[in-house]
Amino acid sequence: MKNILCIGAGYVGGPTMAMIASKCPDYKVTVVDINEERIDAWNSDDLPVYEPGLLEVVKAQRDKNLFFSTEVFKGIEEADIIFVCVNTPTKTFGKGAGRAANLQYCEITARQIREHAKRDIIVVEKSTVPVHTSKVIGQILSSGDPKYKFEVVSNPEFLAEGTAIKDLNNPDRVLIGGRPNGTGKAAVDELAKIYAHWVSEERIIKTDGWSSEMSKLTANAFLAQRVSSINSISALCEATGADVENIANAIGADSRIGAKFLKAGPGFGGSCFKKDILNLVYLCESFGLQEVADYWEQVVKMNDYQQNRIVSKIMKSQFNTIAGKKVLILGFAFKADTGDTRESPAINIVKQLADEQAEIVICDPKAISNAKLELIGVENVSYSEDPYDAAKNAHLAVLMTEWQEYKGLDYQKILTSMEAPASIFDTRNVLDHEDLFNLGFNVYPLGKKPLIQ
Ligand code: UDX
Numbered sequence: 001m002k003n004i005l006c007i008g009a010g011y012v013g014g015p016t017m018a019m020i021a022s023k024c025p026d027y028k029v030t031v032v033d034i035n036e037e038r039i040d041a042w043n044s045d046d047l048p049v050y051e052p053g054l055l056e057v058v059k060a061q062r063d064k065n066l067f068f069s070t071e072v073f074k075g076i077e078e079a080d081i082i083f084v085c086v087n088t089p090t091k092t093f094g095k096g097a098g099r100a101a102n103l104q105y106c107e108i109t110a111r112q113i114r115e116h117a118k119r120d121i122i123v124v125e126k127s128t129v130p131v132h133t134s135k136v137i138g139q140i141l142s143s144g145d146p147k148y149k150f151e152v153v154s155n156p157e158f159l160a161e162g163t164a165i166k167d168l169n170n171p172d173r174v175l176i177g178g179r180p181n182g183t184g185k186a187a188v189d190e191l192a193k194i195y196a197h198w199v200s201e202e203r204i205i206k207t208d209g210w211s212s213e214m215s216k217l218t219a220n221a222f223l224a225q226r227v228s229s230i231n232s233i234s235a236l237c238e239a240t241g242a243d244v245e246n247i248a249n250a251i252g253a254d255s256r257i258g259a260k261f262l263k264a265g266p267g268f269g270g271s272c273f274k275k276d277i278l279n280l281v282y283l284c285e286s287f288g289l290q291e292v293a294d295y296w297e298q299v300v301k302m303n304d305y306q307q308n309r310i311v312s313k314i315m316k317s318q319f320n321t322i323a324g325k326k327v328l329i330l331g332f333a334f335k336a337d338t339g340d341t342r343e344s345p346a347i348n349i350v351k352q353l354a355d356e357q358a359e360i361v362i363c364d365p366k367a368i369s370n371a372k373l374e375l376i377g378v379e380n381v382s383y384s385e386d387p388y389d390a391a392k393n394a395h396l397a398v399l400m401t402e403w404q405e406y407k408g409l410d411y412q413k414i415l416t417s418m419e420a421p422a423s424i425f426d427t428r429n430v431l432d433h434e435d436l437f438n439l440g441f442n443v444y445p446l447g448k449k450p451l452i453q
């Protein structure tokens, strides 16, 4: 039985390893993290990340061939293959601050692997990292004349939160990049062997390390660009009276464009899109490609613009005074089916409304504890699990996250408890706008005409 170790028990490491353990009973999979609280949670029924279907997979494998532990060094000593799934946040200091990735956690991990290895190891770089990180990790691993050989391969993760289990179970592709020499190819094949337990061969793409790393940045940049593109059109629709959903349907029917990822909304959030685009921008700038950098940076600027635009619309609907008015925020997670709030558009929007001295009540079925962390120091914000209770005396409601349960709320009941005239902003276009209008709401959808009483 071969030993797989994963360093970093976060949104990527936890679900990915649970899936590998479930599909590969011939491997022992151990997930380690320095964060004891997180590991305890992985060993409980209250997992640290909310992901539909994850608990079932974890429970089926835990303590059979899936283990969660804080013993990083012991894990390294026993490992044949190590997945590096530590966080790579955007740098907040020094050169490249606000753009470049902070690789300190990757670097520390590489040093620990070098010091504690007890055999030759394949090191799999899974964190989202800028191009050349495999090389940096490789250089650290091979420095100081180590006793063992390390081969670094890049295997970017493409799972999306909220659908992680589905994506892992049935990936569009698995990408593995390595050095184009004998040992590099052997390591790529060794990793491909793991995925081949459940992924068909034609979906396993083998490439060189740099292309693999850059494919991850490029995929996320293209996806984010689509969101910014449709959001830019939503602004034009509101100005001209066209309907962004009709446009998305019409252009999505063109098979060259495709129907997916054309939903206008409050802008993209999540831990990857902004970080990866800024990485790409930084990379372009470091190679003197300023025009290319500017091109991609515009995707992030458009995302900020969309959120600022929504706040302006809210303000305008309230005669430009929102001070002292109660605002019900429905959803704080960056998208439905996750408790993750990293880079959620709701953060920016709530902060701006709080600056205007609105009284804000935030509801979310899974993200309240993360929302509290995001909004430390922000005044006039309270939290509630119960949207009906939170709606009492509110002047307006803003739907930020497309949670299924918010589609089915009793809006008549909500309207009755709100102040008149009651407004509702549906930043995701998931509610029945005609219905809400007929109940008596002023309805502000995104990228289409408002329905005002
Ligand atoms: C993304 C990539 O999809 C995934 O492959 C990568 O591994 C990590 O980054 P994730 O951030 O979990 O995954 O979510 P995703 O479903 O891609 O959505 C990102 C953001 O775009 C969300 O805020 C979502 O609400 C927004 N979005 C997405 C839209 O506004 N409109 C759309 O049509 C699609």
Ligand code: ADP
Residues within 6 Å of the ligand: 007, 008, 009, 010, 011, 012, 013, 032, 033, 034, 035, 038, 072, 085, 086, 087, 088, 105, 108, 109, 127, 128, 271
């Ligand atoms: P992602 O979304 O990429 O999975 P997370 O922040 O959710 O990122 O998870 C990364 C995890 O990596 C965190 O739980 C963090 O504690 C862990 N981590 C960071 N550095 C180390 C390290 N040197 N050893 C073990 N775990 C680490």
